[in-house]
Amino acid sequence: MDGDALARTENADVVPRVGDVRACILAIVACMALVANAPAWAIDMSGGKTCADKVSTMDIVQCMSAATKMWDERLNVAYAALQRFVDPGQREPLQVAQRLWIKYRDANCGFYGAGEGSITQLRESECTFAMTRERTLELEEAARP
Numbered sequence: 001m002d003g004d005a006l007a008r009t010e011n012a013d014v015v016p017r018v019g020d021v022r023a024c025i026l027a028i029v030a031c032m033a034l035v036a037n038a039p040a041w042a043i044d045m046s047g048g049k050t051c052a053d054k055v056s057t058m059d060i061v062q063c064m065s066a067a068t069k070m071w072d073e074r075l076n077v078a079y080a081a082l083q084r085f086v087d088p089g090q091r092e093p094l095q096v097a098q099r100l101w102i103k104y105r106d107a108n109c110g111f112y113g114a115g116e117g118s119i120t121q122l123r124e125s126e127c128t129f130a131m132t133r134e135r136t137l138e139l140e141e142a143a144r145p
Contacts, residue, residue: 057118064125071132078139085143105131 051063113124
């Protein structure tokens, strides 16, 4: 018996139709995708703080810049710790990699900020925040014994 036949039984109000189940699954997947792709300003910056309460683009950019500064300071601490942790032969390659990463981050995020309109400032700010946060977490993980 197929799903449509089940729906035609006397328990039709209890048994969901196949199409209804599929629609429900699609809705759940869509919601999960929205959460996974939330803008950086809606993501926990640190200690439960977000920039989601900001209204104007300027306010969001300023909030994101402050959050990025915090992550950048943490990045510098993680980099220094990793420099002490790695083998002596790894120190120079790490320094070269970090300098190249900074150039890449700035160029990559600069691309997003080079467009027209105030939204480009937000995109550049989100990019810089996200890349700095990810690099910080990467270096912190690498310094763990």
